[in-house]
Amino acid sequence: MSDNDTATTPQVGTDLVKRGMAEMLKGGVIMDVVTPEQAKIAEDAGAVAVMALERVPADIRSQGGVARMSDPDLVSGIIDAVSIPVMAKARIGHFVEAQILQSLGVDYIDESEVLTPADYAHHIDKWQFTVPFVCGATNLGEALRRISEGAAMIRSKGEAGTGDVSNATTHMRTLRTEIARLTSLPKDELYVAAKELQAPLPLVQEVAETGKLPVVTFTAGGIATPADAAMMMQLGAEGVFVGSGIFKSGDPASRAKAIVKATTFYDDPSVLAEVSRGLGEAMVGINVDEVPEPHRLAERGW
Amino acid sequence: MTQVGVLALQGDVREHALMLEQLGCDVTPVRRVAELGAIDALVIPGGESSTQDKLLRAFDLREPLLERLGSGLPVLGSCAGMIMLARDLVDGITGQQTLGAIPMTVRRNAFGRQVDSSEVALVWEPDGSSMHGTFIRAPWVESHDDGVEVLATATGPDGDRHPVAVRFASAIATAFHPEISADIRVHQALLDLI
Numbered sequence: 001m002s003d004n005d006t007a008t009t010p011q012v013g014t015d016l017v018k019r020g021m022a023e024m025l026k027g028g029v030i031m032d033v034v035t036p037e038q039a040k041i042a043e044d045a046g047a048v049a050v051m052a053l054e055r056v057p058a059d060i061r062s063q064g065g066v067a068r069m070s071d072p073d074l075v076s077g078i079i080d081a082v083s084i085p086v087m088a089k090a091r092i093g094h095f096v097e098a099q100i101l102q103s104l105g106v107d108y109i110d111e112s113e114v115l116t117p118a119d120y121a122h123h124i125d126k127w128q129f130t131v132p133f134v135c136g137a138t139n140l141g142e143a144l145r146r147i148s149e150g151a152a153m154i155r156s157k158g159e160a161g162t163g164d165v166s167n168a169t170t171h172m173r174t175l176r177t178e179i180a181r182l183t184s185l186p187k188d189e190l191y192v193a194a195k196e197l198q199a200p201l202p203l204v205q206e207v208a209e210t211g212k213l214p215v216v217t218f219t220a221g222g223i224a225t226p227a228d229a230a231m232m233m234q235l236g237a238e239g240v241f242v243g244s245g246i247f248k249s250g251d252p253a254s255r256a257k258a259i260v261k262a263t264t265f266y267d268d269p270s271v272l273a274e275v276s277r278g279l280g281e282a283m284v285g286i287n288v289d290e291v292p293e294p295h296r297l298a299e300r301g302w
Numbered sequence: 303m304t305q306v307g308v309l310a311l312q313g314d315v316r317e318h319a320l321m322l323e324q325l326g327c328d329v330t331p332v333r334r335v336a337e338l339g340a341i342d343a344l345v346i347p348g349g350e351s352s353t354q355d356k357l358l359r360a361f362d363l364r365e366p367l368l369e370r371l372g373s374g375l376p377v378l379g380s381c382a383g384m385i386m387l388a389r390d391l392v393d394g395i396t397g398q399q400t401l402g403a404i405p406m407t408v409r410r411n412a413f414g415r416q417v418d419s420s421e422v423a424l425v426w427e428p429d430g431s432s433m434h435g436t437f438i439r440a441p442w443v444e445s446h447d448d449g450v451e452v453l454a455t456a457t458g459p460d461g462d463r464h465p466v467a468v469r470f471a472s473a474i475a476t477a478f479h480p481e482i483s484a485d486i487r488v489h490q491a492l493l494d495l496i
Contacts, residue, residue, distance in 0.1 A: 010420035010437075017419040020314075020438050020482050024348045024381070027312040043395055046357065048312060048350040083395055083411060084350055085439065107416035107439070130417045257360075264311050264333065264357055 013130035018152035021108065021132055022216035025049060025085070025153075025239055029229065029260050030218070032056050032243040034074075036081035042246070045256035049085035049107070051241065052078040057114045057161025058244035058283065061295070067115040069097040075104050087134070092301055093119025095128075102131040108153070109133050111146075113300035114160045114243075123301070126150030136220065138171045138298055140178035144199035144207070145302075147215055154213055156237070157298040158221010161244050163285025165222040165231070167298050172219055172235040182208040221298065224249070224282045226262030226275050233266030250280030304496060307332040307341035311357040313349020313382060317481040321489050335366045342496050343376040345489075346383030348438070348479050351410065352395045354382055359399070371403045376472040376495035378488065384475035385410055385441050392444055403473040406446035406465075413440045413477075414459055422478075424454045424466070426487060433485060435466065435478035442466055442477050453491075 011017075028048025033039040039050045054070040055063065069090050079086050085107035090097035092111055097118070101109050111124055113136050123146065126133040132152035137143035143154045156175070158168030178197075185193055185208060194204040206214055219232035220241035229240045240263050242256075249255045258275040265271035288296070303326070308318045310331035319329040322345070330337055332344065344367075346354070358364045371377060379387040388400045388408035400408075413419070419438045426433040433454065442456070442464035453467035453474070466477035467488070472495045480488035 010422045012418065012420045014421050016421060016436055016482065017416075017438055020436055020479060021416055021419060023314040023317060023482060024350070024438055026314060026316070026349070027310070028350060028353055043352065046353045046360075048353050083393060084352060085416065102417065105415045105417060132416065260353065261357070261360060265361075 015152070018132035019215050021085075022134070022153035025218075026216060027264060028239050029256075029263050030087065030239070030241045031246055031256060032241075033078060033247070036077045038247055038252070039078045039082045039086075041253050042256060043082045043084050045253055046260040047084060047256065048239070049087055050078065050082060051087045051089065051110060051243075052106070053089050056244040056247060057297070058163075058248050059161075060114060061161040061286075069094070069101065069115070072100065072104055075101065075106060079105060089115055090124070091115040092117040093122050093124060095124045098124050098129060098133075102129055106131060111135050111151075113157060113297045117300050123149050126152075134218070136298075136301060137175070139174045140182070140207070141197035141199050142302070143175065143213060143217075144197060144203045147203060147213070148200045151215065153216050153218065155218040155220040155241055157301070158219070158223070159288045159291065160221045160297050162222050162288055162291065163224040163245060163248075163283040164288045165224070165228045167288055168219050168221040168223065168232060169235065171221075171298075172232055172237055175213075175217065176236050179207055179211060179213070183211045222288075223259075224285060226258045226272055229259045230262045230266035230272050233263060239263065245283055248283035255279050255282075303328045304343070304493065305330060305341045306493075307337065307344045309344065309346045309354070311361075312353045313347035314479070314481060315347050317479075318345045318347050318380075321481050321486060325486060325489055325493060327493070333361070333363075335363060338363070338366055338370055341375070343378070343492055344370075345492070346377065346379040346386045348381035348383065348481070351382035351385035352398050354386060355398050355400070364399070368401060371401060371473070374472050376492055377403060377474070378492040379473075379475045380479050380481060381438065381440055381477060384408055384477055387473055387475045404446070404450060404468060404470040404475055406450055406468060406470075407444040408441045409444045410441050411439050412442040412444075412458060412464070413437055415439065418459065422456050424456060424478075426467075427453050428491070433487070434483060436482055437466075437478050440466070440477045443468055
């Protein structure tokens with residue numbers, strides 16, 4: 001765009017408004033919801049946004065079958081029920097689901113491995129959209145590949161629907177370690193680093209220079225308790241997605257409020273102890289080790 | 303050195319802090335009552351206003367903050383921060399409270415959803431210079447009392463112009479996000495109030 005255009009018409013869908021939207025979510029909790037009623041509970045508990053989907057990951061996991069974008073009626077019902085931002089999931093590579101979600105007015109699209117991939121070679125060309133995208137990543141190379149395709153926000157993948165936080169921990173630690181390594185490399189070694197990371201050189205150089213991803217990084221996958229959320233924040237997450245962990249627990253409203261508070265006071269054990277009291281049953285959960293490899297979601301996407 | 307607090311309950315705290323440090327301030331993230339005591343000015347960042355309001359009340363920060371604002375603590379709010387500083391709110395969530403530092407009514411999400419978020423050329427009224435505004439699910443000022451100075455306006459989807467930056471006594475509010483630009487003028491205007 002030229003300066004002249006900027007002077008006359010508002011510019012929508014720019015990098016700044018897409019990445020900026022994620023900046024505004026920082027320090028917050030984004031909650032999976034499957035009904036307008038759950039969306040209201042999330043909003044009342046202090047969620048910064050909700051993720052509208054048909055089944056939470058725990059149910060997708062137990063019921064099996066192909067998991068797809070939610071029915072537009074459901075997405076619209078949730079958009080009408082709350083005034084905080086609404087996100088929704090499209091299958092990896094399914095650019096038409098993304099077009100539909102954009103036309104419904106969702107505020108962010110999650111190109112998500114929790115749904116069954118629609119394309120095993122290509123992710124969505126996210127630059128073609130006005131709506132911003134968040135994508136999952138298990139390591140730095142994957143995060144930078146998603147950013148090069150236009151993702152405006154990154155999240156760890158974790159192992160969604162398990163209530164087992166160990167994979168999210170691995171992804172957050174890997175990202176942190178790989179970024180730290182880049183910042184320690186001499187400039188003339190970044191070319192090989194980019195090759196090894198399978199990521200574009202300019203992005204690799206930018207991360208080496210700034211010591212952080214150029215977009216906001218949240219954590220996701222298996223977060224079930226206030227302590228889980230706080231641990232991810234201490235490991236460098238800038239905010240938290242909670243999937244099945246809230247509405248598969250005994251007392252969703254209380255647990256949601258507690259996770260919101262824990263995300264703000266992630267570094268204060270006395271607050272964390274206080275908010276962790278009397279929350280009732282956490283989601284039962286499954287150990288990631290017990291999930292047969294073909295059913296591990298974090299391995300979808302590349 | 304000037305001590306500026308940034309309300310650090312939720313939102314783009316880091317961006318405000320970086321800009322204030324660039325202007326030579328010592329920045330304190332504010333999450334507890336004790337952290338309110340030492341500051342010369344406060345920034346309420348962009349974020350989700352309904353979340354910030356809930357956390358402010360849950361951690362008993364609201365009353366002490368009202369007290370400091372009442373005694374003239376210079377304050378800047380951007381986007382969610384503008385909502386927080388309003389006296390009245392249109393389209394808030396049920397039970398949402400504001401701080402009332404500026405006698406104005408603010409409409410939340412007035413410019414629409416994220417697909418309507420945009421970068422817009424503005425005129426900064428104090429000196430007539432141009433300013434680039436980044437609006438993200440932004441509010442606008444629906445109405446205000448006499449004495450509230452309008453610093454910038456923008457055209458809404460309704461075709462009308464609405465105030466998007468205002469100043470009243472020691473409070474400044476913007477519907478856009480100067481903190482994610484390289485433009486220091488709005489933050490400088492806050493420091494000028496100290």
